[in-house]
Amino acid sequence: MRRDLPYALSGLALGALLLGNAALAPDAAAVGAVDVVLVLAMMVALAACRRYPVVALGVVTVAMLAVHVRVHPGVSAAFPVLAAVYVAAWRGQRAAAAVASLVFLGSFLARDISTAQTGQLIVERTPLLLGWFVAANVAGLVARQRRAYLEQVEQRAIEAERTREEMALRRAGEERLRIARDLHDSLTHSISVIKVQAGIAVHLARKHGEQPSATLLAIQEASGAAMRELRTTLDVLRSPADEDRVGLARVDELAERTRAAGVPVHVTVSGPPRDLPAEIDQAGYRVVQEALTNVARHAGPATARVHVEYAPAQLTVSVTDDGHASPAHPITPGVGLRGMRERVTGLGGTLRAAAANDNGFTVRAAFPLDGPGGTARSPVVQRTQRAGEPG
Template structure:
């Protein structure tokens, strides 16, 4: 609703300007209640121009042509139509904007020719029509330029978002590759070393018991620690190979590790 407020205010300002110009113009007809109603229709249509550009363009063009035929306020009757044409072209309705421009210019010129005194040179009519033609061409071109600029900015923003997403995907891929490399290194070196320690400690315990001796506490601790290290290392390798899994079991065993 707030976005429509500038359009509504513009319609009210233009309506007041039209009524004032019609009251002060020497060749304008008296303003009546139906003319005020036409101005209000124009203002209401401009208020809805952002959401419904084509409907608003039709309503504004018809109201201003009717006002021009009845009151003849001069070139100021084309100002609301110019605004509606610009918005329609900006929103992508180029054909509707061009057609409304031609209809209004044709109706404006036809009314001026119809009420022109006999034998009066049409220089004023030609100049006024040429002025309006230039304004309408400028409004159509400005709307197209504004639309192209908006499309360009959206494209640049989309490219920036795509580039950011690509950088994030690349960072995640590199992190995954690094985890796999670490997992391979641990598996190739550390796992082998711990396996050797575990096997040697197990053999030493077995030989001691075979001789009828009780294995030393240090040897049993080495055997137990090597077995626990193998379990922890396997769990760590699983986490590195599957980064989506989160292993927090080790945090709860800090006390046990410190006791060892």
């Protein structure tokens, strides 16, 4: 209601101006009860013109034409119509604004001609009113374009901020993996050699009936403890705490948040849910998250459907909507889609993101799983395992 208050105050001011001008104009007729009702209808319509621009424009135009015919208050009858035309053009109703302008101008001037107004008065009023209405239409269009530009700038700023955050997180993850690889390639090998050599020395000493020295036993114990701590450190580096908290088990939470944003979401699950590799579980969650975010931002009035399918050798997640996307107008992939594709292909999966044949958009990601237990791992982890990572 607060957003409608300026329009209501404008209508009140224009109504007072109109009635005052009608009372003071020498050639105006007396203002009757019907005329007051028409002015009140104009004021109410202007108060609601932000939410209902076309209806308000029609009411204001008819009311002001009726007041002009009955009272003839002069050009002041055009002021409320100019305000309604501007708001309608600003709200994107360009055709309605143009039609209302032509109807009011034509009827206003026709009434002046039919009542034998002087030619000089008509010549003066015609370019004046025409200029006003052209200016109102143009000003509304400019205001709408400016608002669209500001929204686009704001959206770009949000996307840039999100891109910076994603890049920072990605670089942090890459750095963690690099550190993990360096630790594995250097310390793991050295500590393994120390542990093995200490174990051999203890075994040989006992085989020859000798008691291993305390120093040797301490080396064997310390190397084993160091190996366990190193394994824990590698696990932490490869599985940061912020990623451990998300997975496909939390898809319903994503759907609920999207519903709260005004987008209906239906979630279906095929196959028995099972334990998945952490990387795949997190990637599936992120795909659904990004796809639902795109639906809320770009699909317009639409319903989203999330489908999670557990198969013996593959996990498939898909998000479809019935929005306004169509194959005739291909969508240029943004940062979100590119990041989604990199995440999926980095795990050996495939991603399809395209408009559906019957309008709407579909995002479908498929992740391969090795065997019934789902033991697939990311390429980076596979490489470190082949390099001899301790079990």
